[in-house]
Amino acid sequence: MSDSGPVPQPLRPATLAVTAGRPPHEPDQPLNVPVTMTSTYVATGDLEYGRYGNPTWSAFEEALGALEGGRALAFSSGMAAATALFDLVGQGGSVIAPRHSYNGTVAALADLEARGRLRAHLVDITDTAAVIAAMDGDEDCSLLWLESPTNPALEIADIAPLAETARALGIPVVVDNTFATPLLQQPLALGADIVLHSATKFIAGHSDVLMGAVVVRDDAPGAEIFDAVKGRRDLAGAVPGPFEAWLALRGLRTLHVRLERAAANAAELADRLARHPAVAEVRYPGFGAIVAPVLAGGADAGDFLVRATSLWVHATSLGGVESTFERRRRWKLEPTTIPEGLVRMSVGIEDVEDLWADLAQALDRINA
The missing domain is CATH 3.40.640.10 (Type I PLP-dependent aspartate aminotransferase-like (Major domain))
Known part of the structure; x- marks a missing residue:
């Protein structure tokens, strides 16, 4: 028998989501990286202090970086990550x-x-x-x-x-890849220099984590950006808690399963919404789990819809396993070019027939 072993093959995204950022396959190693709760480290090593690094962040960063094809940095929120990039x-x-x-x-x-x-x-x-x-x-x-x-x-x-x-x-080019996720779009492969994520959304996926991330190219120019962004994170203290990073990594492990189901639901709902007389327009890019119907009745119809369901949850944010929606123009800062009747729907992983039944009864009442 040959002692050379199998030739390593590039792993597909679903496999990377499950395997990247794990401890080594050695006796008595845990399958999951543990939560490292510490504010400081014994001196003269690479970490020194809790703002500069944490093994739990590192595992999350390794996994997300593998999916995006670059090097990742975890942040306390998506806006913290964005602020660090604007500082450049x-x-x-x-x-x-x-x-x-x-x-x-x-x-x-x-x-x-x-x-x-x-x-x-x-x-x-x-x-x-x-x-x-x-x-x-x-x-x-x-x-x-x-x-x-x-x-x-x-x-x-x-x-x-x-x-x-x-x-x-x-x-330099930044792409906010929050909606598509690295499973549906890899901006670095398309020529972007930096990818931004609100990991709060699909990456973590359970509406229980506030976190962000930046991913840069794994090359010499990318290394300069990486060092600059890490410097901004370290100086501002825009770092996630280790438990948040652990939860986000646990959520990432099932991203492919969650997104596949949510996207299938979204495609079906987009088709049904487009055929309902209460809906003037459906905005749906043909992929992902976000659908945005524009109701013919404008703001009043949108406000009625989000109050008239029992399964769909009226909430901001998105990307969780549960289906949520909101009329976006209720926010004063939303651009006036967004239609008053646009309702952003974050489609979850429930049974699509239950989701549609809940929407349809409300839409029928709008159109009655």
């Missing part, structure tokens, strides 16, 4: 971002702009030529910020040509 923009630089970005992102950019820290240029991210023209015409552009799909409009950016142009102009 020099004084007076500009950021090009989707006009329909997550409203926390838009609000953070507006705050920085109001304080004279940077300039924000919001664009229609679906108009690739216009975005390229915006980059070409702004010599101070220091960051191209993409969401695809956008939140809550579910618009799609053509990442590869935008990243190609940005790279030629020396502009």
Whole structure:
């Protein structure tokens, strides 16, 4: 018999989600990385202090990095991660971002702009030529910020040509991959420099964790970005608790199973919603677990819908195993270009027939 052993083969994403970030396969090793509860370490090692690293974060970072094809850093929230990235923009630089970005992102950019820290240029991210023209015409552009799909409009950016142009102009590219997850989209492979996640959402997946993450390329330019972002995290203390990191990693282990079921439910619901007379439009990119119907009755119809169900939960945030929804224009910071009747639905893993029955009875009452 040969002693050479099997030749390693690249693992598929579902397998990586289960196996990456595990302890070594050695006698008496635990199957899961334990929660390391400590604020400090014995001196002269690599960690030293609790703001600089934690073995439980490292396991989560290894797993997410493997899925995205880069090196990951865990943060206390998605907005903490975004703030660290905005800090990379020099004084007076500009950021090009989707006009329909997550409203926390838009609000953070507006705050920085109001304080004279940077300039924000919001664009229609679906108009690739216009975005390229915006980059070409702004010599101070220091960051191209993409969401695809956008939140809550579910618009799609053509990442590869935008990243190609940005790279030629020396502009780093960030892609918020929260909605797609690395199972449906890998922005680094499309030319992006940085991936952002609100790990609170699909990555953790159970509505019980507040966490964020950044993933950068595993190359020399990526190493410079990694060190800069880690430096911002360490200095600001924007670090997750070890138990949150452990929960997020446990959630990541079942991402492929959860997302497959939720996405199948979402596709079916998008089709049924499009055929209901109370719905004027359905925004659905053809993948993922977010659907955004626009109700013909506007704000009143949307507000009625979210109050008239028993299974669907009226709540903000998204990506959990349970189905939640909300009318996004109830938030004052939501752009006025988002329709008043748009209801963002985060589709869970319940039986689709139960989900539809709950929606249909409410929609029928709107249309009665």
